[in-house]
Every structure is written in structure tokens, then in C-alpha cells.
Amino acid sequence: MEPLPTDWLxxxxxxxxxxxxxxxxxxxxxxxxxxxxxNARQNPCLARFCGTLFSLGHGAVVIVIALGVSILAGQWxxxxxxxxxxxxxxxxxxxxxxxxxxxxxxxxxxxxMVQPVGLKGRLLGRLRHVSHPALIALVGALFAxxxxxxxxxxxxxxxxxxxGGWQHALLLALLFIAGMLLTDGINGLWIARLIAKADxxxxxxxxxxxxxxxxxxxLVAAFGVAKMLSPGIDAWSEGKxxxxxxxxxxxxAVSFLVAVRLTRRPALI
Numbered sequence: 053m054e055p056l057p058t059d060w061l062x063x064x065x066x067x068x069x070x071x072x073x074x075x076x077x078x079x080x081x082x083x084x085x086x087x088x089x090x091n092a093r094q095n096p097c098l099a100r101f102c103g104t105l106f107s108l109g110h111g112a113v114v115i116v117i118a119l120g121v122s123i124l125a126g127q128w129x130x131x132x133x134x135x136x137x138x139x140x141x142x143x144x145x146x147x148x149x150x151x152x153x154x155x156x157x158x159x160x161x162x163x164x165m166v167q168p169v170g171l172k173g174r175l176l177g178r179l180r181h182v183s184h185p186a187l188i189a190l191v192g193a194l195f196a197x198x199x200x201x202x203x204x205x206x207x208x209x210x211x212x213x214x215x216g217g218w219q220h221a222l223l224l225a226l227l228f229i230a231g232m233l234l235t236d237g238i239n240g241l242w243i244a245r246l247i248a249k250a251d252x253x254x255x256x257x258x259x260x261x262x263x264x265x266x267x268x269x270x271l272v273a274a275f276g277v278a279k280m281l282s283p284g285i286d287a288w289s290e291g292k293x294x295x296x297x298x299x300x301x302x303x304x305a306v307s308f309l310v311a312v313r314l315t316r317r318p319a320l321i
Contacts, residue, residue, distance in 0.1 A: 060215055063215075063224070064223070064224070064227055066297055067231070069231060069298055070228060070231065070297055071227065071231025071233075071234075071235075072231035072232065072235050072301050073231075073235075073300055074201075074228070074232050075107065075232040075235025075236040076265065076268075076301075078153055078168055078169065078265050078266075079195065081168040081261075082167070082169055083195065084102055084103045084106055084243065085167050086167075086181070087102040087181075087182070087240075088100075088103070088244050089167075089243070090183065091183050092244060094183040098188075099244045100240060100241050100244045101237075101240060102240045102244075103236040103238070103239045103240020104233065104236065105189045105192065106188055106189070107192060107232050107233040107236035108189050108229075108233065109193040109194075109196075110193060110201075110229075110232065111192075111196075111228075111232060112196075113196035113201070113205075114201065114205045114228060115222065115225045115226070117209070118206075118208055118224065118225035119218055119225070120209075121221070122213055141200065143273045143276045143277060146270070146272055149265075150265075150266045150270035150273065151266075151270070152169040153169050153263075154267075154270075155169075156169045156262060157259055157266065163255070164255070166259050168261075168262060168265060205225065205228075208221065208224045208228065211224075260310060261308065264304060264308075265304075268300060268304060275289075
């Protein structure tokens with residue numbers, strides 16, 4: 053688990069950026085992709101809002117965890133091994149997701165759109181194919197019941213208690229949700245557009261985003277391993293969390309804009 057800034061304003065900004073980054077998680081992208089594709093056939097009007105509904109359900113659990121941990125913070129101390137375990141689990145998932153999405157691009161047929169690959173979504177079975185707003189939000193809530201999300205919410209809450217009480221933890225949770233809502237909502241709209249367009253340019257755009265998600269996942273995992281193995285790299289990266297967060301979001305955002313621009317061009321002949 054990354055150390056967080058001790059300056060309140062920097063912490064607020066970083067929390068929002070990490071929320072945006074969390075929204076680009078491959079598992080989020082894969083599940084929102086599945087929900088959007090299913091509703092594009094069943095309920096086209098709802099399809100565009102699948103990302104937003106998913107994010108709202110996900111965020112509700114983050115708020116509950118953040119408030120709960122902030123209230124109990126005075127009675128619980130974070131174990132020394134907690135941060136290391138969180139880093140190992142995060143790196144493992146990033147390597148798996150990065151590898152699976154890269155494989156999806158390489159295996160895709162020339163006339164096939166690349167769909168993001170996730171791990172958590174497979175555990176939900178038929179819940180990935182629902183067409184009611186409340187059920188889509190429920191899928192997002194179930195996604196939050198994982199070690200990475202729960203530990204992140206708890207870590208924010210514990211950090212917020214250094215500045216005050218539960219109100220500070222709530223504000224951090226809301227900023228994290230706002231960042232996640234922005235990326236998840238845009239992702240749902242974009243997938244709906246790709247499905248509607250479904251031409252050669254859309255095929256290229258889907259590959260652009262899949263490769264970027266795969267590359268970012270593997271790059272972040274490699275950096276995490278380097279920090280664990282090299283005290284020098286770990287010391288160098290300390291205090292640069294905000295810079296790294298902005299850099300990752302900027303790379304993904306630029307790639308997303310390139311993919312969107314591709315979908316606006318006429319289909320290739």
C-alpha cells in the first residue's frame with residue numbers, strides 16, 4: 053500500500069486521481085463492457101449509464117467502509133504486514149490482468165472487437181447480465197467486496213483520522229468516488245458508442261484501449277516489484293505519489309482520446 057501525503061490538500065487531490073485510476077481498472081472495464089453490451093440489446097437507453105450505475109454501487113460500499121474504519125480507528129492499529137500483503141496482492145492481480153488483456157488483443161480476429169478481460173467479473177456469473185439500474189449498482193457494490201478496494205478505503209479512512217474525525221474520511225471517500233465515477237461513466241458511454249458504430253475504425257479503437265490497459269497494468273506491477281526489491285527505488289519514489297498518479301491518468305486519458313478520435317473517423321475501406 054502506497055504511503056499517502058501528509059498535506060491535506062495534496063491528499064485530497066491524490067484521492068481524486070486514484071479514484072480516476074481505479075475506474076480504469078481492467079476488472080471495471082471488463083464488467084462495464086459486459087453490462088453495456090448486454091443492455092445494448094435488451095435496453096439501449098440504459099446501456100449508456102451502466103458505467104455510472106456500476107460506479108455508484110461500488111462507491112456506496114467505499115463510503116460504508118471508510119466511515120466504519122474512521123469510527124473504529126482509535127481502537128485498531130494497522131499491522132506491519134498489512135501494507136506488504138496489499139502490495140503483493142495488487143502486483144499479482146496487475147500481472148494477471150495485464151497478461152490476459154494482452155493475450156486478448158493478440159488472439160482477437162481481425163473483424164472482432166477486443167473486449168477487456170477481468171477476473172472478478174467471472175465470479176459473478178449471471179449477475180453480469182442484468183438490465184435493471186438497481187441490479188447494475190448491486191454488481192458494482194459486490195465488486196467493492198475485495199481486498200484491494202476494502203484495504204484502500206480503510207487506508208484512506210485511517211489517514212483521514214490524522215486530520216480529524218469521520219467527516220474527513222467521508223470527504224476522501226466522496227472524492228475517490230467522484231474520480232471513479234468520472235472514468236467509469238465515460239467508459240460506459242464510450243463502449244455504447246463502439247457497439248453502435250461497430251466498423252473497422254471501432255475495431256482499431258478497441259485494440260488501442262486494450263493495449264494501453266495491459267501495458268499500464270504490467271508497468272505498474274513492474275514498478276511495484278522494483279520498489280519491493282530495491283530500497284533505493286523505494287526511497288526515490290517516496291513523496292511522488294501525486295506525480296505518478298497524474299502521469300498514469302494522463303497516459304490513459306490521452307489514449308482514450310485517441311481511441312475516441314478514431315471512432316469519429318469514417319470507416320476504413
